[in-house]
Amino acid sequence: MRLLRGTERRQPRLPQPSRKHRWAVVFRLLRWWYTQPYDYEWAHTYGESRTWLLVTRVCAMICCLVYALFGVLVISINPCRCLLPNGLVVAAAVGFAVCSAAWWFRPWPRETTSAWFIVFVDAAITTYLFVGEPLVSLALLNLFVVPGMYVTFVHGPRLMSAQLVYLFAVIAATYTYSVMSPGTSVLVASALALTAMCAGLSTNILAQIALTFLRRDAKESFTDALTGVLNRRGLAEALQQSHAVYPPWSPLTAFVVDIDKFKSINDAHGHITGDAVLTRTANCLADLCRGADALARIGGDEFAIFAHLDAQQAQAFAERIRQSLAEGEGTDFVSVSIGTVTTFVPSWPPADGDIVDVMVANADAAMYRAKNAGGGRIVGRSM
Known part of the structure; x- marks a missing residue:
């Protein structure tokens, strides 16, 4: 012992x-x-x-x-x-x-x-x-x-x-x-x-x-630490707990905004500059999206936006985003590819929680079509 x-x-x-x-x-x-x-x-x-x-x-x-x-x-x-x-x-x-x-x-x-x-x-x-x-x-x-x-x-x-x-x-x-x-x-x-x-x-x-x-x-x-906007979890929570009132079968559009050649910015100027570009992009999107239902960073250089807009209004809004981010020189110039998908939801907040993921996936696919076409473009589709 x-x-x-x-x-x-x-x-x-x-x-x-x-x-x-x-x-x-x-x-x-x-x-x-x-x-x-x-x-x-x-x-x-x-x-x-x-x-x-x-x-x-x-x-x-x-x-x-x-x-x-x-x-x-x-x-x-x-x-x-x-x-x-x-x-x-x-x-x-x-x-x-x-x-x-x-x-x-x-x-x-x-x-x-x-x-x-x-x-x-x-x-x-x-x-x-x-x-x-x-x-x-x-x-x-x-x-x-x-x-x-x-x-x-x-x-x-x-x-x-x-x-x-x-x-x-x-x-x-x-x-x-x-x-x-x-x-x-x-x-x-x-x-x-x-x-x-x-x-x-x-x-x-x-x-x-x-x-x-x-x-x-x-x-x-619920928040992205770098940019201060919502993350994926916060996006789903914000949409499910929304207090906004919309009539049944209102149009809803999901936008996926991706920065073109972001890896090149990181490689040429360093990650600090890359983080600054992400923050500036998030701030610009936040200023433009004040009437939107939600804005979130869902990936490295990808942002998602949900807004109650029909296809025509969504196209005009996406163009405003593209032009606003393109104003600037050097690292202040940001070219983005934007994919949009529009559908009609029977109720708000959506009773089917999976619709958010489905819309993001479809908007993401549309964004990649815009990126493959040379970037700095907008591609829209409907569900």
Whole structure:
């Protein structure tokens, strides 16, 4: 047994950061989290495609209804002698009931409307705190947990930070009010205030930092790292989850755009120049395709575009692409071969997910016909 212990291989221990270094890492992480851009529309689309947005809507509706009942309970158990606080609590309860109905009957709110909803919720909960007994007010601080979770999942770090600052101020004011009230135990008040602080401050920050990493990774999995446009996976997702409304049997055209002699550009000028050409091409296509359904890089120097255009409109649009990319000299000049395929889809988004791959394959074949004819051409076909 001793022999085994003496001969077994010990795993090397990783170096542990010093305490000072740990704090530096924490502050660096918090700064990174706070400065991260947040795309509300993308998060909304992604959440709707995964159905968790529906769950969030139902939870928000139920919680608003419960918070309205809380207002009735608060004013019933211990109404304030002054009319103004009682009126504010009643108004808050009615507001929660209206919000509950809106969550069920109205569409998902825009970013500004959602932010104002949080402002109302925080203000309404605050009116509940200064009507009842001091210790009850401290216990009611936990009502801020639900709107904090909503902000964690639906909004970005800026609104989260503003809400946390407000929550800290409310906790401090409620604690001071409770301690200064006669007959209140300081120890009990301190315990309740610390519980509310831990529940409302630390958990929401940690949860949103983790969500920020997950959202960034999810978004990057749909995006081409070099050009910033969609990749193949993002193209399929964008078309399947499109919110655009088109009548049945509308024309749909797929374009495949390929840079002519791209290998020669790489060989003559290097890969850095080649990457710059790809990025410039993607930016030019993005400017031209603002009304299109999707733009993606599907290969080394190939881009795909989907737009609701008929064959004649598609030909004109492809010519605009070809001419726009051809403007320039030296490496700024880009000659492209474009293949298009037009079909009519019975519904939108397409019920048959394979139609995207079929259209790309047909447009790709048309593009190669254009390339074999000398490049700088457009070849269209129908399905």
